[in-house]
Amino acid sequence: MTDTSIKEVAELAGVSIATVSRCINYPEKVTERTRAKVQDAIAQTGYSPNTIAQSFRRGRTNLIMVVIPSVGDPFFSALMRGVKRAAQAKGYSVVIEETQSNTMTADEVSRMLVSNQTDGIVLLGAISPYGTEILSAKSRRNLPIVVGCEKVSPDLADLPSVRVDNVAAASDATNFLIKHGHKRIGMIRGQGSSLLTKDRETGYRTAMREAGLPIGFGWVVEGRMTIPGARHATRDLLNCADPPTAIFCANDEMAIGCLHELRDSGLVVPDDVSVIGFDDIRYAEVTVPPLTTIRQPAEEIGERAIYRICRRIEEGPDVGNSEPQIVPHKLIVRQSVTAPRE
Amino acid sequence: MTDTSIKEVAELAGVSIATVSRCINYPEKVTERTRAKVQDAIAQTGYSPNTIAQSFRRGRTNLIMVVIPSVGDPFFSALMRGVKRAAQAKGYSVVIEETQSNTMTADEVSRMLVSNQTDGIVLLGAISPYGTEILSAKSRRNLPIVVGCEKVSPDLADLPSVRVDNVAAASDATNFLIKHGHKRIGMIRGQGSSLLTKDRETGYRTAMREAGLPIGFGWVVEGRMTIPGARHATRDLLNCADPPTAIFCANDEMAIGCLHELRDSGLVVPDDVSVIGFDDIRYAEVTVPPLTTIRQPAEEIGERAIYRICRRIEEGPDVGNSEPQIVPHKLIVRQSVTAPRE
DNA sequence: CTGAAAGCGCTTACAG
């Protein structure tokens, strides 16, 4: 009932604890007869090894920590599928940590990174606010870290990452609107500190500049990556002196908020205003109208991030290069974009 | 750079490792002078205790495992807020495990429950398929377990749970439709094995029976708790000989799929068909039309589940009663329900 | 207040 230890199994089987351990870890090193005795004893006692003792002794846990901003974010559905598949293939378990459920302080992040009992860490999205902590954790524990989705800031430049080319993808989104004849294009971005947002904004600005289109006053607003934030931002956009005819949202979550606010304002999408998103979460195809957006290959990102961290764990944190792995994004055309009225 | 151990700190400070340990764990038991020396040494070496060794030695990890079906499920946003808040207050860290990202086998679930290095487990939603494994894990490791959201099956009856009264809540949803004059009411339910679905179906059937309304052939269909599943189910509902004028969906995710399928079929909600959901996820208020639904107090569920598991951890798994804690649900009226046409 | 020592449950060279 209460935890059995290896000692009890050994006694019951009439062998040493070393032999019990061998039966479990290297069954081929043990006589069939001994193995049978031990297996019997294990079955009788219901023994299963104390994982903490094993981890302690071995100096590794076979655990990978995956840090995501929020558990309720649909973007991570597919990503975690990739993560789980790869982890299973490589023989690791995954534990998930969440930073934003009550917006972690830097200190908490630091503690989490240093103290957690994992062999390596995959940081997914929105890590930039914690750059310093990550860096110090990395140097203190020499812990393998891989970043997913987001670009790595200059001070973390040696961290390997797996992501889409956010600048190019945002350009593609903006160019799609331009191609449809839009000239007044606004953007709803995330928090200022987020590199992800910065990259997507850069892509937007580049596309506009290259098309010779000016960016009007108040056309770039912040939506905090949330629905309510985006609704507020959309209202601001509509109240501009010269409101945009198309809006690029830095993620689908905000696009959903944007669509809803436009509808509440009596505007029809795409006839009155076109909207384009980013991510292609599963809700993007059931919005009204279905959302045109940029798809990130989330599952692939998850999978590659795990393979990359495993490599670092197994071959040492300084193995190989630290070049970002860029995975392809894709424009998904649905019905939220059309030519402007004018 | 690489991990410092307590021994190095002790040497540098010129004290024993016991003293270093005391400085960290019981600073009041140590002279100020000694403490200063040790603190210095800690700062110089960048020492932080090996958490695994601590856990091993102490026989506890201060970690709570929270098991959720899917990381990308928005229902868990608020729930995790409650979980984190409570865990922090009680001095525990939380690790999240996900069962459905690649639909875990019973064996994997079993391993996860037994081997994971946590002091207790909170199982949130959709646990019923793994009843046997949970039971055996519980008895093998005598591990404290608390269930959230879902009812506990008879064989797990002694597990404490925190949840809404799913039967009553589903009745409320159905009665709301009945009150609006609907007589032909269909239901989209989850998998057959899920107790959560069974309870919600019971509530629906009870309400229909009490109102003297028959349930037509093909009015109860399965939507697998997913958007595509619900779209398929909705089509089946529309193809009935005598299609319903109102649909109760066992969660909002399916309600979103249902709304979209109705729209694709050229029907207007609520004028042609009324729809009501369950959960009140954050997307419920931005559907078209905004979704009338039953709200679960997710944050409160998360919070109470943690307090309950902490009590079991600290006072032994058999402490107190195992009565389910029922938290109140609430009907949220938006715009997806109106009187039927006829 | 501080140190020496035992011991948590394993794994793994090292002998035999």
Added chain:
DNA sequence: CTGAAAGCGCTTACAG
């Protein structure tokens, strides 16, 4: 193939 023994990094009675 098997066992005795060391040791992973801590914490905590137990002396002093």
